[in-house]
Amino acid sequence: MSDKPIFIKHANELITVAGGSDKPFKREEMNNLRIVKDGGLWIENGQIIAVGTTEEIQSKYSDRLNESIIVNATGKIVLPGLIDPHTHLVYAGSRENEFNMRLNGATYMEIMNNGGGIHATTTRTRAASYEELLSESKARLDSFLKHGVTTVEAKSGYGLDWDTEKKQLEVAKQLNEEHVIDVVRTFMGAHAVPANYKENPDEFVRIVIEEMLPQVAKENLAEFNDVFCERGVFTPEQSRKILEAGKTYGLIPKIHADEIEPYEGAELAAEVGAISAEHLLRASDNGIKKMAEKEVIGVLLPGTAFFLMAESARGRKMIDEGVPVALSTDCNPGSSPTTSLPFIMNLACMKMGMTPAEAITACTINAAHAINRSKEIGSIEVGKKADIVMMNVPNYMQLQYHYGMNHTDMVIKNGKIVVESGQLC
Ligand SMILES: N=CN[C@@H](CCC(=O)O)C(=O)O
Numbered sequence: 001m002s003d004k005p006i007f008i009k010h011a012n013e014l015i016t017v018a019g020g021s022d023k024p025f026k027r028e029e030m031n032n033l034r035i036v037k038d039g040g041l042w043i044e045n046g047q048i049i050a051v052g053t054t055e056e057i058q059s060k061y062s063d064r065l066n067e068s069i070i071v072n073a074t075g076k077i078v079l080p081g082l083i084d085p086h087t088h089l090v091y092a093g094s095r096e097n098e099f100n101m102r103l104n105g106a107t108y109m110e111i112m113n114n115g116g117g118i119h120a121t122t123t124r125t126r127a128a129s130y131e132e133l134l135s136e137s138k139a140r141l142d143s144f145l146k147h148g149v150t151t152v153e154a155k156s157g158y159g160l161d162w163d164t165e166k167k168q169l170e171v172a173k174q175l176n177e178e179h180v181i182d183v184v185r186t187f188m189g190a191h192a193v194p195a196n197y198k199e200n201p202d203e204f205v206r207i208v209i210e211e212m213l214p215q216v217a218k219e220n221l222a223e224f225n226d227v228f229c230e231r232g233v234f235t236p237e238q239s240r241k242i243l244e245a246g247k248t249y250g251l252i253p254k255i256h257a258d259e260i261e262p263y264e265g266a267e268l269a270a271e272v273g274a275i276s277a278e279h280l281l282r283a284s285d286n287g288i289k290k291m292a293e294k295e296v297i298g299v300l301l302p303g304t305a306f307f308l309m310a311e312s313a314r315g316r317k318m319i320d321e322g323v324p325v326a327l328s329t330d331c332n333p334g335s336s337p338t339t340s341l342p343f344i345m346n347l348a349c350m351k352m353g354m355t356p357a358e359a360i361t362a363c364t365i366n367a368a369h370a371i372n373r374s375k376e377i378g379s380i381e382v383g384k385k386a387d388i389v390m391m392n393v394p395n396y397m398q399l400q401y402h403y404g405m406n407h408t409d410m411v412i413k414n415g416k417i418v419v420e421s422g423q424l425c
């Protein structure tokens, strides 16, 4: 039996972000949220069926109002379900000890080079059972959902050996099947050089290329292939090889670029035709220009800069230069242990000079483009999946103005109410 239709009425602002399904929004387009005042929405069979003013929808479906669930959005805003296009969702343990070390002056790379950082989480993730990983990651997804997030990208990369990389991707697959949030998978075997290959990193690169990537493709474990291109991790040359090899198996390139130092990662993203380049704190002017030319999406992670007490990426400049920008939590245990995408939007405004409207575009339609889902999600348009969030603020600017708060009131996923009054149903 199909679910009851849902009629959302009287949304103070129905923020559709419509019109960007073919290409991500850039420059001024990112400021245009295509808002319907006193908005109405008809949802049925998991899909958005009609969008307009309350009056329009009410008269169109007047003979069916009795059979529908009516949601009164008076005084609230309604927007597309938020999309997080960059997370390290599946991992074991936490690293508050490193947080303490950094507050005492140690740097992220020093900790990593001394066997902590990604290596510490790798040890914990290798040791965790499949069930433990599943349950820790599920709790994080529940928290994402309570913050209005309906789709999440999830990377492997805390295995650095085949069995654990596979375990992480299989956990992500099972979560996609069982949890209401959609989980999109990225292989990131090249997240760090494991300790036993420290003297011979090229051999590890060979293993990623010749042994892991073919297996990822054969077992259909991921859609994207990511690499941490950073001085002391993988060089641009090694990263290029890994991303090009992934392409031959149909894996779409993504890249962790220019996070700690300028390293021509943004330039490499443009060269290999990556769908997105992430972090970009230290991306060069030339790299930004090349990304704009090739329409590589800049996935910016201001929570990471905040937590590492580093200068944020130049989000304002990137948008002004024509880079389509998306935002993400980077949820991971070392550099950004949060699931609050709304807080990331606050930071984008306060630390990168983005406007509240640009921040919403960056967490909806542009984020959908960054994970190749723009035809299905990311905007409120007829025919798209009914992934919808209602926030308890009267206008979209208050989402960023009342910073650090969770305004999520209701979440509808695939046409079903899954969060009500801020609580999971
Ligand atoms: N910078 C590389 N990878 C992750 C952090 C991983 C970790 O510290 O555990 C990131 O995107 O921030």
Ligand SMILES: [Zn+2]
Residues within 6 Å of the ligand: 086, 087, 088, 256, 330
């Ligand atoms: Zn990351």
